[in-house]
Amino acid sequence: MIPLSHFMLISAGLFCIGLFAVLTRRNAIQVLIGIEFMINAAVLNFVAFGKYDKISGGGQMFALFAIVLAAAGVAVALAIILNVYKYFKSIDPSKTNTLKD
Amino acid sequence: MNDLIPYISSSIRDSLASLNFFRAEISLVMGFLVVILSDLFFSKRYPQLSFILTLSTLVLVAYQSSGFLKMVSTPLFGGMIIMDHLAILFKLLFCLASILFVLFIRFNRAFQNHDKGFGDMYSILLAVHLGLNLMAMSANLLMVYLSLEMVSLGSYLMVGYLSAGQRQTEAAMKYALFGAVCSAIMLYGISLLYGFTGTLYLNDPAFLSGLHNIPRMASALALILVFIGIAFKLSLVPLHFWSPDVYEGAPTPVTAFLSTAPKIAGFAVLIKFLEIFYDPESKALSSSILDLNFVLAFLAILSMLLGNFVAIWQNNVKRMLAYSSIGHTGFMLMGLFIFSASGFKAIIFYMTVYVIMNMAAFLIVDEIEEKTGKQYINEYKGLGKKNSLLMISLLIVLVSLTGLPPTVGFTAKFLVFSTALEAYNLSGLPILMIMIITASLSTIVSLFYYFKVPLNAFLRETSGPVQISTRSPKVYMGVFLAFLLLLLIIFPALLEHII
DSSP states (O other): OOOHHHHHHHHHHHHHHHHHHHHHOOSHHHHHHHHHHHHHHHHHHHHHHHTTOTTTOHHHHHHHHHHHHHHHHHHHHHHHHHHHHHHHSOOOTTTOOSSOO | OGGGHHHHHHHHHHHHHHHGGGHHHHHHHHHHHHHHHHHHHHTTTOTTHHHHHHHHHHHHHHHHHHTTTTOOOEEEGGGTEEEOHHHHHHHHHHHHHHHHHHHHHHTOHHHHHOTTOSHHHHHHHHHHHHHHHHHHHBOBHHHHHHHHHHHHHHHHHHHHSSOOSHHHHHHHHHHHHHHHHHHHHHHHHHHHHHHHHSOOBTTOHHHHHHHHHSOHHHHHHHHHHHHHHHHHHHTOGGGOTHHHHHHHHSOHHHHHHHTTHHHHHHHHHHHHHHHHTEETTTTEEOOSSSOHHHHHHHHHHHHHHHHHHHHHTOOBHHHHHHHHHHHHHHHHHGGGGOOSHHHHHHHHHHHHHHHHHHHHHHHHHHHHHHHHOOOBGGGGTTHHHHOHHHHHHHHHHHHHHHTOTTSHHHHHHHHHHHHHHHHHHHHOOHHHHHHHHHHHHHHHHHHHHHTHHHIIIIIOOOSSOOOOOSOSHHHHHHHHHHHHHHHHHHOTHHHHTTO
């Protein structure tokens, strides 16, 4: 049986990769992919921990809800990014900077 | 799986019994569906139908929520949500903000003239309102995350709804990306908390003992990750980057809503989290994992300083109000150090007044922008001469935002100050004293930027000031809210007897 710590290590790795992508990518869709990595790191954690929570199954439930919400979030964000492209002809968050101090 | 069968009938009975207390949320869901359908089929023939339906749904929800006002803490749906007096107060506050928002949209020209109409906006609002209500009541990490996301997704859509021009779409993208990152971080924190404690219920004793049983660094990390998600909603200082941009770029009614309702709901969730660490003996927050008193006071100090000082340099009125709302958030945090009825009373009073004054400020600013196109403070020169009624209302609102008498902003600030002092007397922590001193200093600083507006409007001359017609519903609303701010200082009991 694979020990729990392996799952946690992989999910911590996934989370860090996602965070790195969010901070360094210059394309809004790649940022979204990074966010997806972070959410899936959490989902992996939930499923791994949920194995030890047989009675209420909270972890499995949470994983399902998190997956659905992630999909909904991506749908909204993509619609918004599409609008940004319409006006800026670019989806680089660092180039869309009409609002600043 | 077979060992769960005996629980089925009891959990179904529990859910059915809980539905009785869930009436307000059920009407929100029904209202949401009805507004969508009516907008789909009847929007051509009766363009005002969705407005009337939304408004009546919200009034109904406020009425139904107020029916449970005096209720003791009751767990519903197997402890997923807990309904208590504080949650009901939050729900009523959301109703106030949403009703003002609905009226604001109805009379906003950008929304009136938009070819999508405002029907969809109303259905989004009702969905967001449901999320807000659940946020105020949630007692389970799943419920917290679910309701937080419900509010966030709706808010992204609201900001991008008109998508008129570069600035609005940019604001929406910044908000959506930054918000999604923060909620992903929070989700990871929640997953760690679940792993450490084995439970998702915040009020479960296993939750606190589980946190204490693992290394301090690990549990502190998990808690900090969760607090990042909440701090994003509150726009507290390390995570405030989005708020000035979003508030400036979003349509003004949406800005007014975002700066009030979701922020207050964020406070409701924060209170739920802090309650775990509340120690009834010393009447203060205490935790060996994270020095919560220090962290909260530090964040409050940072938010007050940054919000108020940066606001001085702003020329765009909406941006200035955005920074000032960061300062107000820091100020509201001061009320969270006392976990007693009087502490919550102060913070609820402050929030109610904050909703009224922020909505009024944005209403009047929007009216000026719509009629004259002026959105910078130095363009306001001479406006006061021709539009004395409107500008005097704005002056009253700004005086109230500063927290000076004779407006109710003073009473609200005074109440929060006195709870913070009480907390200092109880605990004697020096950081609380520093926080109180910072709060009084930043109140003085806020005078500089708030009074730049009336200074330009009344004392500076300019050629050709524009006259704004007073026969506009938004002017009436602004004047009424300003009048309310004056009325409530004479009769604070009007508000207090509800709280």
